[in-house]
Amino acid sequence: MREHVSIIIPTYNEAENIAAIIPKISEVFTKHAIDGKIIVVDDDSPDQTWKVAEELGRRYPVKSVRRQGERGLSSAVVKGFEFSDSDIIGFMDADFSHPPEQIIDLLRAITADGADLAVGSRYLDEGKISKWPLYRRIGSWGATLLASPFTSIKDPMSGFVFFKRGVLEGVLLNPIGFKIGLEILAKGRYRKLKEVPIVFKDRLYGESKLTKGVVFEYLKQLWQLFREVETPIGQFIKFCVVGAAGLAVNLIIFSACLYFLHFHYLASAVAAFFFALTSNFILNRAWTFKVQKKGGQLSVRIQYQRFLFVCLFGLGVNLLTLHILHAVFEHHEILSQLLAVLSATALNFFGSKKWAFR
Ligand code: GDD
Ligand code: MN
Numbered sequence: 001m002r003e004h005v006s007i008i009i010p011t012y013n014e015a016e017n018i019a020a021i022i023p024k025i026s027e028v029f030t031k032h033a034i035d036g037k038i039i040v041v042d043d044d045s046p047d048q049t050w051k052v053a054e055e056l057g058r059r060y061p062v063k064s065v066r067r068q069g070e071r072g073l074s075s076a077v078v079k080g081f082e083f084s085d086s087d088i089i090g091f092m093d094a095d096f097s098h099p100p101e102q103i104i105d106l107l108r109a110i111t112a113d114g115a116d117l118a119v120g121s122r123y124l125d126e127g128k129i130s131k132w133p134l135y136r137r138i139g140s141w142g143a144t145l146l147a148s149p150f151t152s153i154k155d156p157m158s159g160f161v162f163f164k165r166g167v168l169e170g171v172l173l174n175p176i177g178f179k180i181g182l183e184i185l186a187k188g189r190y191r192k193l194k195e196v197p198i199v200f201k202d203r204l205y206g207e208s209k210l211t212k213g214v215v216f217e218y219l220k221q222l223w224q225l226f227r228e229v230e231t232p233i234g235q236f237i238k239f240c241v242v243g244a245a246g247l248a249v250n251l252i253i254f255s256a257c258l259y260f261l262h263f264h265y266l267a268s269a270v271a272a273f274f275f276a277l278t279s280n281f282i283l284n285r286a287w288t289f290k291v292q293k294k295g296g297q298l299s300v301r302i303q304y305q306r307f308l309f310v311c312l313f314g315l316g317v318n319l320l321t322l323h324i325l326h327a328v329f330e331h332h333e334i335l336s337q338l339l340a341v342l343s344a345t346a347l348n349f350f351g352s353k354k355w356a357f358r
Helices: 014-033 049-056 073-082 098-113 134-146 180-187 212-228 230-262 263-288 290-295 300-328 335-355
Strands: 004-011 034-041 062-065 088-091 119-122 161-164 191-195
Touching: 004 014, 004 049, 004 073, 014 034, 014 049, 014 098, 034 049, 034 073, 049 062, 073 088, 073 180, 088 098, 098 119, 098 161, 098 191, 119 180, 134 212, 161 180, 180 212, 230 263, 230 335, 263 290, 263 300, 300 335
Parallel strands: 004 034, 004 088, 034 062, 119 191
Antiparallel strands: 088 161, 119 161
C-alpha cells in the first residue's frame, strides 16, 4: 500500500516525546510501505522542540514548522494543513497517548473500508483509557454530551483523526481551543465515517497542557458551532420561536378582521390562519431552515404549498388527538389540547424539515 499521507503533530514543550515518536512513526511508514510525511507544528517551545524536529528532518521525513507569537493546539493543526499536499491528512499528539502502531488502523479505515474520515475512539468496547482520574473521566463525558448535537460518534473529543483531503474542501474552520476534531466532525464534508478503537495511553514525558482555560475555550467553540452549524435541536428551537410569533400574528389579524373589518368570527379565523401561515413560512425559510434551503432544489411555490399541506395536516392531527384524548379517554380539555398541540408541533416540524424545506 503506497499512500500519500501527512501527519500533523502539534507540539508545545515536547522535545523528548518528539525525539522518541518520530522514529516510531517512520518505522510504521516503512513497515507498511506508506509514503508519508510528518509535519510538526511547534509554538516556539522554550525547550526548542522545533529544533529537535528540524534535526530529525535530516534522517526522517519530517517538516518542522516553528510558529512564533501564537499559541493553541487547534490553530497549530490548521497551520499544519497549509503545509500538507497529500490525499490523506491526519493529526495526533506527540506524547504517545495515541499509539503510533495504530496509525495503520486509521489509514486502513480510509483506504480499505472506504471511509472519508477515521476517528481513533477511546470509548468503543475494545478501546481503553488507562488510569484516568475520576474528575477527568467525568469532564470528558460532559464535554462529549455537549457535542452530541453535532455528531453521534462515541468520542468526538478525540485528537487522533485521519481524513481525505476533500473533507475540508470549502470548509471554514474556527480553530479555538483543543477540539479541532469536533470542528471537522461538525463542519466537514464526509459521507462515511469510521470509529477505530484505540488504546489511549498516559503521556510518556512531561505534563498535559490541558488547563482550566481549555474548558472556557471549549464552551466558546460550542457556542460558535451552534451559530454556524444547523442541528436538529437548534432548528426545533427556532421552529418553536417562529410558531410563537405566528400565534401573535394570528391574534392580531383575528382582532383586526373582527373589530375593524367586521368579518364573521369564523372568517376572521381563516384570514388569521393564512396570515400566520405565511409569516411562519417566510421566517422558517429565511431563518429556521436557512442552510438547508440553500442546498434544496424546490421552488418557493412548491415549498409554500407543501408547508400549507403540512400545517393543514397538523391541524387535522391536532383536532383528532384532542377528540380522542377528551371524548374517548375522558381527559380534561386543556390537558388534551396541550398534548394535541405538542404532537401537532412535532409533526409540523418533521414535515417541514424533511419535506417542505428539504
Ligand atoms: N503547537 C501547540 N500549541 N501544540 C500544543 C499546544 C499549543 O498551544 N497545547 C498542546 N499542544 C500539543 C501537545 O504538545 C501535544 O502534542 C498535543 O497538543 C496534546 O496536548 P496534551 O497536553 O498532551 O493534551 P491532553 O493529553 O491533555 O489531551 C489529549 O486528550 C484529549 C482528550 O481528552 C489530546 O489528545 C486532546 O486532543 C484530546 O481532546
Ligand atoms: Mn496528552
